[in-house]
Amino acid sequence: QKEVEQNSGPLSVPEGAIASLNCTYSDRGSQSFFWYRQYSGKSPELIMFIYSNGDKEDGRFTAQLNKASQYVSLLIRDSQPSDSATYLCAVYNQGGKLIFGQGTELSVKP
């Protein structure tokens, strides 16, 4: 089992819709969870982090964490073509390393 798993996509949504990105992790002791956005040919950019169970909202983005189910998600409301990118879920393991999922490619169609 991979430490961090994401659906690779591509996930295609129409402009204005809600995009839902999912991530599961295997280390029950993980405390910190991150979502990075990466445009093609660019470096990862942090968009959300979450440490506690529940929801965290920042503008059009909502991160959801369920530690019991070992599940993290990212919702993007009112999706825009500029949101088209690869979204990387990342989780610290007990060894102190930030482990990335394979990334979900999101395509927002005008």
Next chain:
Amino acid sequence: DTEVTQTPKHLVMGMTNKKSLKCEQHMGHRAMYWYKQKAKKPPELMFVYSYEKLSINESVPSRFSPECPNSSLLNLHLHALQPEDSALYLCASSQVLSLAKNIQYFGAGTRLSVL
């Protein structure tokens, strides 16, 4: 300001060349990281420095040699690379090396091509 600066942006080198990648941050962060990223793959950790000391080496071949001359600067020295080492090399920094609430900020990366 969460800026991590990497130079050069692009680098082409032959298999017999010696070159260096440079990374700089002025956020007062005491942990710095090198990652390698191939196309359509997530970043792979190579090295971690904490308080200018090497903390993690992910069994990286010796043709990659990291150096942390001071708390703001991180170098990656390259020698006798192979074509399969062509990738995007990313530097990141965070306040400290810890498990909790430790946000890593990435530089723009150096796109390396080995001919």
